Amino acid sequence: MNNYHVAVDIGASSGRLILADLSQNKLDLKEVHRFKNGFIFSAGHDRWNVTELFNQIIVGLEKVKKLGITNCIIGIDTWAVDYVLLDEDDQLLVEPVAYRDSRTNGAMAKVFEKVPKEIVYEKTGIQFLNFNTIFQYVSEDAELLSKATSSLLIPDYLAFRLTGKKCCEVTNASTTQLLNITDRDFDKELLEVVGLKKELLADLIESGTVIGDLREELMATHDLPECTVVAVGTHDTASAVVGVPATTDNWAYISSGTWSLIGVENQEPVVTKEALEANYTNEWGAYHTYRFLKNITGMWAVQEIARHLNYQYTYSEMAEQAYQVESFLQYVDLNDNRFTNPDNMIAEIQAYCRERGQIVPETVGELTMCVYSNLALIYAHEWKRLEQLTGRTLDVLHIVGGGSNVELLNQLTADVIGKKVVAGPDEATAIGNLLVQMITYSRMQNLKEARQWLAKEIDLKVYEPQPIADRDHLKKFEEMTVSKDYNKM
Known part of the structure; x- marks a missing residue:
């Protein structure tokens, strides 16, 4: 059983890698790397530098390796709603637009002209915020969107860069306001409204799904531990709620x-x-x-x-x-x-x-x-x-x-x-991230048991x-x- 787990927890202003040593079945946490985040105005919009975020994850994993750890499990959580567009070679078309950008002004009205607000809520159950992904896609540059062969949410993109495997974890996907709560899949009508082909989106997966190991190219070019990436609650609030004791x-x-x-x-x-x-x-x-x-x-x-x-x-x-x-x-x-x-x-x-x-x-x-x-x-x-x-x-x-x-x-x-x-705990997000990893690898049987264990640990x-x-x-x-x-x- 692997005793080392890493929570990659990235917020709007900073990110960090938290290492958990579970060798004594205790919640022994250590912050091994912290880095800044933020958006800058570029190419007409406020944008995130996800390329640098990925680079910082690699730096953090190199630090984990320097601690003598040769094998670990990783989970990634970030903020919600924002996405990347990739070309046919799986390269970024451009760094992603940040949710605080003004491009979505008036986007709600465009959607509601085609589907009433009440119907959108009935389908999705999601509150209306002008930066929800549904309104971002409506506001996307049509020419840029036509060049895209796939689109991933931020934590899913970072996991893809690590593993080479595309997926769409549901806790973050739900914030797009494009998931139908009855069908538990992307809503066909809403996709048509925003002009988005379902083929651009990766398959949905549940929290706790094993995505895969680090790509061989990364292992060959960096001094990294052997790692397996698990889809945790990739929306940071989802992880924080898992971390409620x-x-x-x-x-x-x-x-x-x-x-x-x-x-x-x-x-x-x-x-x-x-x-x-x-x-x-x-x-x-x-x-x-x-x-x-x-x-x-x-x-x-x-x-x-x-x-x-x-x-x-x-x-x-x-x-x-x-x-x-x-x-x-x-x-x-x-x-x-x-x-x-x-x-x-x-x-x-x-x-x-x-x-x-x-x-x-x-x-x-x-x-x-x-x-x-x-x-x-x-x-x-x-x-x-x-x-x-x-x-x-x-x-x-x-x-x-x-x-x-x-x-x-x-x-x-x-x-x-x-x-x-x-x-x-004040570190509920990172802890929730880790708890999902622990359940995936059978250290805990379910969420109830994990929370009871956590309540005794902190x-x-x-x-x-x-x-x-x-x-x-x-x-x-x-x-x-x-x-x-x-x-x-």
């Missing part, structure tokens, strides 16, 4: 970072009028599950406050000062578009409060407490909405990712929802709900901020 049945999760993704894991999709109106999505998860979730704001406001204060305070110092301030003094909808990318987050929050006759936060402690109090209320609002949409009573909220380290927010959230919050912090003076904060927040447009961001 849940041991009960009725739990929800928040994958917490710059954005927060709040949801539940379902065995069946929820494709109802109410789910559409609430802007919830049914992304496919590992092992035939569905991630019924919503993208909402996260640590962005605090990050921007720190930036505008020239980082004179660490996030921990900001939280320490917030502890000296009363909570829930303001009700602020941080999902409002005005907070998406303001010139000055501090001034924007202050203006919002001033316009509504609320107490205006001035100090760093007051601003930080304002943000965390309202994040907790937003989480509570969506917690209630999740119970309504799923018809379930939820017992515990698991917070994973970098935001799980924010103790103040964790406690405020437990207080407002009135339920236990379990925080950790340090988790539990936050029990504490009494708060006013239990009507959520009601007041909803009355003052949740407009008819709240769910349509």
